[in-house]
Amino acid sequence: EVQLLESGGGLVQPGGSLRLSCAASGFTFSSYAMSWVRQAPGKGLEWVSAISGSGGSTYYADSVKGRFTISRDNSKNTLYLQMNSLRAEDTAVYYCAKARGYCSSTSCHWAAAFDIWGQGTMVTVSS
Amino acid sequence: SYVLTQPPSVSVAPGQTARITCGGNNIGSKSVHWYQQKPGQAPVLVVYDDSDRPSGIPERFSGSNSGNTATLTISRVEAGDEADYYCQVWDSSSDWVFGGGTKLTVL
Numbered sequence: 453e454v455q456l457l458e459s460g461g462g463l464v465q466p467g468g469s470l471r472l473s474c475a476a477s478g479f480t481f482s483s484y485a486m487s488w489v490r491q492a493p494g495k496g497l498e499w500v501s502a503i504s505g506s507g508g509s510t511y512y513a514d515s516v517k518g519r520f521t522i523s524r525d526n527s528k529n530t531l532y533l534q535m536n537s538l539r540a541e542d543t544a545v546y547y548c549a550k551a552r553g554y555c556s557s558t559s560c561h562w563a564a565a566f567d568i569w570g571q572g573t574m575v576t577v578s579s
Numbered sequence: 580s581y582v583l584t585q586p587p588s589v590s591v592a593p594g595q596t597a598r599i600t601c602g603g604n605n606i607g608s609k610s611v612h613w614y615q616q617k618p619g620q621a622p623v624l625v626v627y628d629d630s631d632r633p634s635g636i637p638e639r640f641s642g643s644n645s646g647n648t649a650t651l652t653i654s655r656v657e658a659g660d661e662a663d664y665y666c667q668v669w670d671s672s673s674d675w676v677f678g679g680g681t682k683l684t685v686l
Contacts, residue, residue: 487675489622497614497622497665499675511674547621563669565612565627572621 454478454568456548461573468538468577474531474548474570482506482526485551485560488533490544491572500546501533502562505555516542538577545572581670583678590684597653599681601666604647609668611649613642616680617662625664626651653683661685 460472474486488500501522502511510522521534531548550568553561584602591597601611611629614622624633626642629649639654653660666678 489675489677496663496680497616497667497677499677502675513674552624552627563610565610565624565667566614566622567624567627567633569621569623 454550456550456568456570458546458548458570458573461546461575463576463578464538465579466539466577469534469536470538470575472533472535472546472548472573472575474533476529476531476550479550479568481524481529483554485553485555485562485564486524486531487549487551487566488522488531489547489549489566489569490542490575491547492541492544495544498544502551503531504560506557509560535575538575540577543575543577545574547572581668581673581676583666583668583676585664585666585678585681587679588682588684590686591653591656592686593656593658595656597656597660597683599651599653599664599666599683601649601651601678602647603649603668606647606649606668607645609644609670611642611644612667613640613651614665614667615660615662616665622665656683656685658685 457475487502503522519537523532548570549566551564552567553564613626615625616622629644630642641652
């Protein structure tokens with residue numbers, strides 16, 4: 453069964469740091485781009501960051517650029533999101549999501565849908 | 580930046596057809612994906628690449644995309660279809676973009 457399982461959420465003070473993890477199973481992890489998508493309480497979905505299958509290409513929303521870092525360890529089938537300089541507006545449920553399109557050795561199908569989502573992990577930034 | 584516009588809410592009686600729109604500049608040139616999210620749950624992909632359905636999604640869910648509007652159509656609506664629905668595209672300038680979401684209420 454294809455599955456994504458996030459962990460690492462919690463309560464952190466403004467200016468603090470947190471690292472989220474997303475453990476993948478049931479598919480060839482290194483062959484697919486992955487993303488983080490967040491949802492603030494009572495709000496809609498917001499894409500946060502994406503990474504290619506190899507990890508060589510990364511992308512960030514303007515709202516987190518310079519503060520968040522996406523990475524992956526294909527030997528451990530795990531995706532990460534390092535979040536620094538956290539702000540109250542970063543409070544949200546963070547989902548990891550698998551891209552439906554396959555990554556070749558040189559590029560990914562970036563326009564592909566997110567076909568598998570984790571259950572989400574809550575991050576609360578508050579003093 | 581690329582913007583996707585959805586109506587905040589749509590209401591429909593059971594057994595009727597619900598249509599949820601997603602507006603964007605020349606969205607017909609992009610691949611549009613639709614997600615269903617029920618309270619307290621993660622989003623689920625219901626339509627991808629404008630009109631394709633993942634395995635396990637009922638044929639009642641269909642999509643179309645042309646000009647400046649993409650549409651998710653849910654035929655023979657059931658109480659279990661009540662949820663928030665989001666459209667999403669990838670744009671070379673704006674990266675991954677979601678619409679604001681539409682709350683579908685089954686009367």
